[in-house]
Amino acid sequence: MELFRLDAMQVADGIKKREFSAEEYIQQLLERIDRVEPKVNAFITINRKEAIDKARSIDKKVRDGEPVGPLAGVAVSVKDNICVKGIRTTCASKMLENYVPPYSATVVIRLDDAGAIVIGKANLDEFAMGTTTEFSKHGATRNPWDISRVPGGSSGGSAASVASLECAVSLGSDTGGSVRCPASFCSVIGIKPTYGLVSRYGLVSYANSLEQIGPAGRTVADVTAVMNAIAGSDRNDHTTLDMKPDYSSRVPDRRFRIGIVKEFLSGADPEVAKVVYNAADILTKQGCKCEEVSLGSVEYALASYYTIAMAEASSNLARYDNVRYGFEMSSEGYEWNSYYAKVRSNFGEEVKRRIIVGSYVLSSGYYGKYYLKAQQVRSILKQELKSLFKTYDLLMGPTMPILPFKMGEKIDDPIKMYLVDIDTVVANLAGTPAISIPGGFSGGLPVGLQLMADEFQEQTMLDAASLFESVTHVQRSPDL
């Protein structure tokens, strides 16, 4: 049996029923990784020894009749900006080339408690800044559906590793669409939870007020199980809310009122729009009520998003000065200011660009013009969404306005690159949840469908995703 093809729920079930051992499963996955990594490059670090050790300890518990957790033995890849104790966490940057965190992120501890096994650290755009996973010191990740194309980003390694059957599920981080975009481009499911639902403790900050850790997986049931493991308040993160949800992935009886966001479709590639309208037809046939709605302030969303994200990034990334941790570079003979300048020239181009723009928008005299204005747009957008969610359970549109594009196509044009985030940044600005689910294909390339719900309405989102999944059969992994 090809164990690496199994979904997370099948894996946990099979291990608990002793149909196969966790060790066999992990061994097969490691072989799979060795086979496909040369094509995909989804991982920065592969956690061979520890993964096998953990698998053995789970097998022992199963033999001894001890409880092993709902994700027993399930292989998870973790984006390399989420700390796992004892494993280097590079953020795909030269600046953290040798950084080994002395603690694990809350989400990692929770997954470990649920029995999951960290199989490796997934590739990303440097410090999660990008939409293609091309800005990585460890080389670009490629789209498993067409390795000449980008897998999306910044959690490209996460989505690609799931689609390539190198792991069952993955943890990514979503600051402006970084989980949903690659989920869309790789035909897997990706969630951006409500702000404050999942602890960010241990996630290397890019833009604190926007980002959340979220899962990627091949089935609604899998991402639901991961959400159940990681969501809920954490005393190490003051921005988490006091709650412990328990989500279901059963196909619901309920039918939904869905608003199709006009602005998301008008700017989209017609091929992409076609898939979205087709999905709306499918849902309508199932008894949902779909109608077109307008979200006027989308027009200002990108400007607002990039202003806030870059402002926060410019400050968050100030700590990388190579004084306390980082990479090999002697400070002998430098005055500290010149040492900082020398050290920090090692950031990649995109990161430097964002630090510079972020510093500019915060500088005295410009704060009101940019940062405060961006925050105003943010609250207007929130209000507009709030009023739409009085009428609609969900808002729908494409996750990405375009199909996965060729590697290198947009890398030299940052504005073009930023523009494709138009549909995803809305949920980050508003703090509301969103999910990308495989909607279909166009010319062999995946198209993701984005569903957005009101804050803390993850269950509504998952219900609609389960309903859609139950009546469609969109392929989740390509032949590699």
Add this chain to the structure above:
Amino acid sequence: METKIGLEIHCQLTGAKSKLFCSCSCEYRGKEANSNICPTCAGLPGTLPLLSRRAVELAGMISAALGCTVPEEIAFYRKNYFYPDLPKNFQLTQYNAYGITSMGVDGIMQYGDGKSARIRRVQLEEDPGRLVYEGSMETSPYALIDYNRAGVPLVEIVTEPDFADPKDVRLFLDKVTSLIEHLGVCDTRLEGSVRCDANVSVGGGNRVEIKNVSSFADVEKALRYEITRQNSMASRDIEIKSETRHWDDARKLTKESRTKEEEQDYRYFPEPDVPSIVLGSEFPSLVSRSMPELPDKRKERFISKHGLSPHVAQVLIDNKELADFFETAMSAHYLPREIANWIVNDLMGFVDEQQKEERSILAGLKVTPGHIAELARLVDEGTINRSIAQQVLAQAVKTGEMPSQVVRKTHSSRIDDSDELGRVVDSVFKAEQSAVQDAKSNANAANFLLGKVMAATKGRADPKAALELIHKKLAEQS
């Protein structure tokens, strides 16, 4: 020319026990370098600040005690600048440019005799780490960084430029220090736990900041130096630059900062990881209720209930340690004025200026409140006279012996036996015959004889009784 002085006082909230945003201890002193740190205060990637509720309460107390308005909601801002003692290369602090977010604003404090100074704001922030040099900063071949202090809660008190005289600054600083001691928020005896920067302008000219002043006595000195410097420049029509000057402790002068501190842009923005804190409208009254007795009230009580003079009460109050000492002694023997006078006039004579500066007045002394209480009782009961008592105190300060013990050992108790005193007077009369003759016609000469009696008894004689005996004997002889 009109002089305007404003102050920035930094006070560590050692009473909060933990750092401002993590659970590491405030006690960083004397620890091995970089041992009092955790991932959060070391600014490791992925860590998040966790605000100490206790520090907010203590800062609230300071704000309330300084008469500030405490807002219903406070927030933290990032102050961004690169410096090796900052683990994150930004400092979490508070900022009022886009709405009031600091712990307190618009306060006022009375000090001295009817003077007052306005408090612009009280804010809570993190202390940076420490840079350690070999010798001086200028000549050291390296700089070592110790992050043990990084993240210790710091309250910054900023006054309006309401001072004209460095002496007033000193009085104000003494009052503030006593206030934070009484609140129990800061152990002021710890080195560097209270720091003060000052800014000065004369005749409406540019403002000069003075930094690096290590003691309050030096604040006064630095201000005097700076005012003289600015006045002499102004009198020669030389423009005073707006700049930061450092106090040179060794040479006792202010000097231009070696590093050019250009106008920094700190790019303040609200800290996203610490949601704004709703204190609520009840917070100020809750804080006020939990506050201990403050110096002004205590001074009033010392005067009205225990009959101390305002001056003596003020000296005691200016240092909580001294006021506590007084109260403990008084509870042993209720002789408040006697005890207070012994503390203020005599005991303080044994404390050197250094110790006063360090706010640990009584640390080196072997005298306890019990000693002073007993001394006061011995004097009050007439067992020893004042001059003997002073010698007894001197001895007790040296050895820690109880005053009664000292008296017994040195046979210094007063000569009560009139026969014994009579024998001494007789022998003085015999030895000083010419003075005796003088005394018969000149009253002052009797005092000379008394002096001889006191000398012969090493001060143990009761001067009143001795004088009576002398007069009696003179009358007998004439």
